[in-house]
Amino acid sequence: xxxxxxxxxxxxxxxxxxxxxxxxxxxxxxxxxxxxxxxxxxxxxxxxxxxxxxxxxxxxxxxxxxxxxxxxxxxxxxxxxxxxxxxxxxxxxxxxxxxxxxxxxxxxxxxxxxxxxxxxxxxxxxxxxxxxxxxxxxxxxxxxxxxxxxxxxxxxxxxxxxxxxxxxxxxxxxxxxxxxxxxxxxxxxxxxxxxxxxxxxxxxxxxxxxxxxxxxxxxxxxxxxxxxxxxxxxxxxxxxxxxxxxxxxxxxxxxxxxxxxxxxxxxxxxxxxxxxxxxxxxxxxxxxxxxxxxxxxxxxxxxxxxxxxxxxxxxxxx
Amino acid sequence: xxxxxxxxxxxxxxxxxxxxxxxxxxxxxxxxxxxxxxxxxxxxxxxxxxxxxxxxxxxxxxxxxxxxxxxxxxxxxxxxxxxxxxxxxxxxxxxxxxxxxxxxxxxxxxxxxxxxxxxxxxxxxxxxxxxxxxxxxxxxxxxxxxxxxxxxxxxxxxxxxxxxxxxxxxxxxxxxxxxxxxxxxxxxxxxxxxxxxxxxxxxxxxxxxxxxxxxxxxxxxxxxxxxxxxxxxxxxxxxxxxxxxxxxxxxxxxxxxxxxxxxxxxxxxxxxxxxxxxxxxxxxxxxxxxxxxxxxxxxxxxxxxxxxxxxxxxxxxxxxxxxxxxxxxxxxxxxxxxxxxxxxxxxxxxxxxxxxxxxxxxxxxxxxxxxxxxxxxxxxxxxxxxxxxxxxxxxxxxxxxxxxxxxxxxxxxxxxxxxxxxxxxxxxxxxxxxxxxxxxxxxxxxxxxxxxxxxxxxxxxxxxxxxxxxxxxxxxxxxxxxxxxxxxxxxxxxxxxxxxxxxxxxxxxxxxxxxxxxxxxxxxxxxxxxxxxxxxxxxxxxxxxxxxxxxxxxxxxxxxxxxxxxxxxxxxxxxxxxxxxxxxxxxxxxxxxxxxxxxxxxxxxxxxxxxxxxxxxxxxxxxxxxxxxxxxxxxxxxxxxxxxxxxxxxxxxxxxxxxxxxxxxxxxxxxxxxx
Ligand SMILES: Nc1ncnc2c1ncn2[C@@H]1O[C@H](COP(=O)(O)OP(=O)(O)O)[C@@H](O)[C@H]1O
Ligand code: SF4
Ligand code: SF4
Ligand SMILES: [Mg+2]
Numbered sequence: 001x002x003x004x005x006x007x008x009x010x011x012x013x014x015x016x017x018x019x020x021x022x023x024x025x026x027x028x029x030x031x032x033x034x035x036x037x038x039x040x041x042x043x044x045x046x047x048x049x050x051x052x053x054x055x056x057x058x059x060x061x062x063x064x065x066x067x068x069x070x071x072x073x074x075x076x077x078x079x080x081x082x083x084x085x086x087x088x089x090x091x092x093x094x095x096x097x098x099x100x101x102x103x104x105x106x107x108x109x110x111x112x113x114x115x116x117x118x119x120x121x122x123x124x125x126x127x128x129x130x131x132x133x134x135x136x137x138x139x140x141x142x143x144x145x146x147x148x149x150x151x152x153x154x155x156x157x158x159x160x161x162x163x164x165x166x167x168x169x170x171x172x173x174x175x176x177x178x179x180x181x182x183x184x185x186x187x188x189x190x191x192x193x194x195x196x197x198x199x200x201x202x203x204x205x206x207x208x209x210x211x212x213x214x215x216x217x218x219x220x221x222x223x224x225x226x227x228x229x230x231x232x233x234x235x236x237x238x239x240x241x242x243x244x245x246x247x248x249x250x251x252x253x254x255x256x257x258x259x260x261x262x263x264x265x266x267x268x269x270x271x272x273x274x275x276x277x278x279x280x281x282x283x284x285x286x287x288x289x290x291x292x293x294x295x296x297x298x299x300x301x302x303x304x305x306x307x308x309x310x311x312x313x314x315x316x317x318x
Numbered sequence: 319x320x321x322x323x324x325x326x327x328x329x330x331x332x333x334x335x336x337x338x339x340x341x342x343x344x345x346x347x348x349x350x351x352x353x354x355x356x357x358x359x360x361x362x363x364x365x366x367x368x369x370x371x372x373x374x375x376x377x378x379x380x381x382x383x384x385x386x387x388x389x390x391x392x393x394x395x396x397x398x399x400x401x402x403x404x405x406x407x408x409x410x411x412x413x414x415x416x417x418x419x420x421x422x423x424x425x426x427x428x429x430x431x432x433x434x435x436x437x438x439x440x441x442x443x444x445x446x447x448x449x450x451x452x453x454x455x456x457x458x459x460x461x462x463x464x465x466x467x468x469x470x471x472x473x474x475x476x477x478x479x480x481x482x483x484x485x486x487x488x489x490x491x492x493x494x495x496x497x498x499x500x501x502x503x504x505x506x507x508x509x510x511x512x513x514x515x516x517x518x519x520x521x522x523x524x525x526x527x528x529x530x531x532x533x534x535x536x537x538x539x540x541x542x543x544x545x546x547x548x549x550x551x552x553x554x555x556x557x558x559x560x561x562x563x564x565x566x567x568x569x570x571x572x573x574x575x576x577x578x579x580x581x582x583x584x585x586x587x588x589x590x591x592x593x594x595x596x597x598x599x600x601x602x603x604x605x606x607x608x609x610x611x612x613x614x615x616x617x618x619x620x621x622x623x624x625x626x627x628x629x630x631x632x633x634x635x636x637x638x639x640x641x642x643x644x645x646x647x648x649x650x651x652x653x654x655x656x657x658x659x660x661x662x663x664x665x666x667x668x669x670x671x672x673x674x675x676x677x678x679x680x681x682x683x684x685x686x687x688x689x690x691x692x693x694x695x696x697x698x699x700x701x702x703x704x705x706x707x708x709x710x711x712x713x714x715x716x717x718x719x720x721x722x723x724x725x726x727x728x729x730x731x732x733x734x735x736x737x738x739x740x741x742x743x744x745x746x747x748x749x750x751x752x753x754x755x756x757x758x759x760x761x762x763x764x765x766x767x768x769x770x771x772x773x774x775x776x777x778x779x780x781x782x783x784x785x786x787x788x789x790x791x792x793x794x795x796x797x798x799x800x801x802x803x804x805x806x807x808x809x810x811x812x813x814x815x816x817x818x819x820x821x822x823x824x825x826x827x828x829x830x831x832x833x834x835x836x837x838x839x840x841x842x843x844x845x846x847x848x849x850x851x852x853x854x855x856x857x858x859x860x861x862x863x864x865x866x867x868x869x870x871x872x873x874x875x876x877x878x879x880x881x882x883x884x885x886x887x888x889x890x891x892x893x894x895x896x897x898x899x900x901x902x903x904x905x906x907x908x909x910x911x912x913x914x915x916x917x918x919x920x921x922x923x924x925x926x927x928x929x930x931x932x933x934x935x936x937x938x939x940x941x942x943x944x945x946x947x948x949x950x951x952x953x954x955x956x957x958x959x960x961x962x963x964x965x966x967x968x969x970x971x972x973x974x975x976x977x978x979x980x981x982x983x984x985x986x987x988x989x990x991x992x993x
Contacts (some may be wrong), residue, residue: 209380211421218375218416219487220409220439223401229435233426309426309471 008301012294019290020072023283024065068283077284080273087284090269095288098265101181101188102250109189110196110243114236117200121235122227124205133201136194148187148260155183184261188254192246199242200235207235237308244300248293321353323495323527324374324412329387331369331378332597341598342385344369345551348624351495356521356528358542358559360535362594362851363822365548367531368417371497373397374529375412376404391495410440413488417500419480423472429483430468433490440491455486459516476940478509485516489524496528502537506713507878511922511932514540533851535578536924539563540931547571550595550605553624557632560928566649567632567639569610575649577856578926579885584905585652586863586885589856593821604636612638652885655863662704665839665872666725667741671698671734673717673724673896692946693732695720695896704839707866707873709887709904711880711919715940717896718876722842725874726761727751739839757787760833764845766825770817776803776828777813783835802831806861823854827861834865840872847882859886880923884908892916894951895944902977911989913979914957949982957991959983 052058059067071078077087116136120129139147155161162183207213208231216230255267262268266285273281326349332342344366351357351374359367372379374389376396388395391407399407408414416422423432430452437448456464459482472480481501488496498517502510518541521528530541538545538559545562547555547570555568566572573590580587592609604610604617616637624635674693695717702708710718723729725736727748736744738755745751763769770779780799784790790798800810806827817825826846833841843862847855863886866873877883883890883904890907892900892915900913907916921933935956944950948964955963962982970978971985979985 211416211418212424214377215414215416215422215484216424218372218377218408218414219436220405220407220491221435222405222439229427230424234424237426307426309428310473 004305005302008298012298015294016287016290020069020283020287021065023286024068027279027283028061072284072287077287078280080278080281087281090281091284091288094264094266094269097263098251098267100178101184101254101263101265102247104178104181105185105188105192105250106247108185109193110246112189113193113196114200114239116193116197118204118227118232120197120201121204121208132197136197139190140194140198144187144191144254144256145260147190148184148257151183151187152260181263184254184257184263187257187261188250192250196239196242196246200239203238204231204235207231210234233307237304240304240307241297241300244296248296251292251296252289322350323353324389324391325350326370326374327388327390329370329373329389330385331366331373331382332385333382335598339598340385343382343551343597344373347387347548347551347553349546349553349556351527351529353494353527354521354525355543356530356541358538358545359529359531359548360538360545361533361548362853363533364594364597366551367533367548368499370548371499371529371531374495375408375414375497377408405439409436409488409493410491411493412495412497413491413493415481415484415488415496415498415501417503419484419501420472420477422484423480425472428469428471429475432472433468433483433487436487436490451490455489456483458489458520459483459486461486476509477505478513478938478940481505481509481513482516485513485520489520492524493526496526497531498528499531500533501530503532503534506938507880507924508713508918508922508934508936509938510537511924511934512938514924515932515934517541534924535563535575535852535926539926539928540924542928547574550600551597552605552635553633554606554635555632556624556634557630561630561632563926563928564649565630565643565645567627567630567642568634568636569612569638569642570606572642572645572649573609574853575926576651577853579856579859579879579881580652580925581881581884581908581920581923582925583650583652584884585654586860587652587856589860590853591857593823593854606636612636612641614638653860655867655886662706664701665704665739666702666874667735667737668698668700668702668721668725669735669737671721671724671736672696672732673720673729674732675720692944693896694944695724696944698734698898700891700898700901702840702872702874704872705866705870706889707875707887708889708891709875709877709883710891710893711877711883712893713878713919715895716893718878718893719844720896721893722761722844722874722876725840726759726842727756753787757783757836758839759842760836760838760840761842761844762826762829762833762846765849766822766829767817769829770825770832772817774816775813776808776815776817776820779817779828779832780835783832787836798835802835805834805865806831821854822850823857826850826854826858830858830861830865834869834871838871840874843873843875845877846875848877848879855882862886880908880919881925892919895941897944897950898980899951900977900979902973902975906975906977909975910992911973911975911979911985912977912992913951913981914955914983914988915951917992918954918956949980957983957988 068078075088077091079085080087080090116132120132123129156163163180213226213230216226221230252266254265255271257263258265258267259271266289269281270285273285326347329344329347330342331344332340335341347370349357359370361367369379369382373384374396376389376399378384384397389397391412396404396407423429433452433455434448437443437451443451452468453464456467461467461479461482472483475483484501501517502513505513514537517528520526521541528541530538532538542559544557545559546553547562547568549570555562555566555571562571563575566575576588577590578587590609595605595608602621603619604613604621607613607617610617614637622635622637624633626633672693673695676693698721700708710721712718720729724731724746727744727746729746731746736746738744738758744755748756777799780802781795784795784798799813803810803812808824808827808831812820812824817828820828847858850858859882862873865871875883875887887904890902890904891898892907892913894915899915900907908920912920918936921935924932936954939954941953945952945964948966949955949968952958952963959982966982968980968982970980972978973985973989979988981988983991
């Protein structure tokens, strides 16, 4: 078991290494370098020299990679070009904002999705299922930018209940943030919850049709007890991985929603730094996003392993 | 003894077809279960047995609904009860033992918990009493070390053990009535015999009534006091077990019994034509009309009622049943088959063949060898003559299919050679074989559903080998396809059908036709009849035999069923854990002396005869791996003589009957032991 965990962690690290290499090489083979891309027309003479010096572009590529990588490992991503300040300072508030948005959406969306999924499955083809399923399918099919824009139109502009776009100072407190993010959270949760609820629904339906559930009924196990002991543990197991992917997707920044609501999260930073050609920031973001995906998937796999007796004893026997 | 526990009255269950028509799959079923009685319900798959059994617990599968009638348990109708009321009865008064315990135990719950759940629901015992009871129950179903067993998950048990757990769980609520739906189907022969023995013991010990549902008359014969025969959703015959099995007076039951191969009988069983009608396709007349050889015009127009015949204590649904009274002698006949020409040359030789599933280590891969000291299959030597049918027999895991795959080139051998015609060595790698060798050896699989492409018509399926091996096209291709279909007794109109539009037996015929399309010299048959109902099995066996007699094909026939093997094969090779135990002419394998493992297998065969009880001589434990040294059967052998069995590979000895047996016991001594 321990060996397996170590192996998975090792694999994760290798993935990260490859991602870092690819982004580094990618940036390297682009015509020009960080300075010429950034300075554009002014890329000549003293300004260019100063920039090259500042970024240390005058040393060979592999040395720069090693240098950069060792700094990253120590948690230092170097300097941003556009802001001319340490990337860590650029990232800090963005990470915090994304984290807040993601955690609020997760805390609301995932339990809601599971509950809706279970309700629709247990009342399959009855009124609750028909109603909820219609809504979920509807919100799955509308693209984010439309639903987000509609939300702004209705809630912010017509009703005037909430601010339409988010204007938050970088030192905003958690509470201040909260009141600002209601609309983005709703927009995100709609899609996320819908997708997950559908998945939970089909998983529960599948388990409900299994021989062991029929057996439990024939054994005289009362309905709700059967649902909680025999159905849900087995039905929700495969949901763990989907939940993990959703969380990673949320943490990585929900680009469209952030742009529509002008929310300063990681997703918008990706867009901004790409359009500003701020290559050091792009590199840093690539590594961070990759780490989030690798980390969360690792946790999900380990959880599945812990919860599934079948896999657990297989591993122990080996 | 005469108190009625449950009575089913005029029960019909059906579903709504896509066209909105109401289609019944149970029609007017009535029967009574008495206290302490075991009733066997037998019929082909799709005859409505399971639907009936579940309805007797007040459970109707999703998509189905009761059309009329009632299921009275102690004079209360289960079908009208609320789920609250049913919870009080299920598990406590009526308990179920499911077909596939492996799938019927909840995977995330330990088996102790699952039994405890039943105890909590249906008894007033406290925690310590329940724990004691769990051990008691696990002990009663003869599971080893009950204390630790309770802490295991279902998947950590073998199939037979899972089935025992299901029995323990059903017994927890001390039910008055036990429902068993195919409780031994899918288990190995020896395990099956053990589980049946356990059930018989429990019925006697606790006085519980049982309803035993199965398609297998052999199993039914072992446990039932009374037998109900179902056909196309109706009861066609019902009466005391002995009467039904020995003097069946309904043409369907008669034909069914005749189509079961028997150990005591050489030759092939007679087959019944046709197959059971689909629900909804029965309009008027007797539902067995198409397949009945006693049918008259009256049968076509009028459907017979279930008639009670007092002197036989039997209910029968047939106008002409009188013709079958006193016809029982005919049951013991079979179709003799032409024996093969023993002068023929050998077409296939397996020489010292060993096969391993072990993953190649890195260095071995470089050197292209496998260094497994204890391979799955080891030292197989068999010479197969042209036109011969040789059977490989053994329980699951004995390496039968592994050997077939190697002959077919789907699995590399570790050591040894496979020689084809004139001692030419066949590569064990499919890609290295020449096209003619590929054509010459064909495989037929157990499950035609998996081996026939569902998106191809029968024509497309059969044209593939014809195009590939003989480059046929146009009119000639079509003519060949029609010829092939004719060979397997299917009409031309089957060409445009898809596999899903065929019955199980028809699908297997198409698979047989596909194999014969290549005009092969050797056909490898992997449990080809195991998934079929007995009446269909008999038809496929007869078909295979006919084709062989006409075309001189050689068969390697893998099966776990000794009676089937006896019927079809000329020679039998018995395998245990991938090692040969015994090989000899099939009419002799059933005569002693036998290898102790063959003896165990023979003892476990279930005959459709209440007077022939299985002999249980060995434990039904499952061994995961063959032993490192000594005799392969040492772990379970009831005749084991001592350390020599553990340390030395036994020698081959030839018995009086011409069988080669591999055992340390002197062959004459073995013969006298087995007298
Ligand atoms: N849920 C269902 N919906 C429609 N038809 C069904 C359903 N379950 C079973 N059947 C049909 O009912 C018939 C009897 O089924 P079953 O009782 O399982 O037979 P058996 O146990 O004898 O194999 C079959 O023709 C089968 O296809
Ligand atoms: S009623 Fe007629 S068709 Fe039906 S089983 Fe009897 S003889 Fe055969
Ligand atoms: S050699 Fe020994 S263990 Fe093997 S079959 Fe003979 S008696 Fe049994
Ligand atoms: Mg069934």
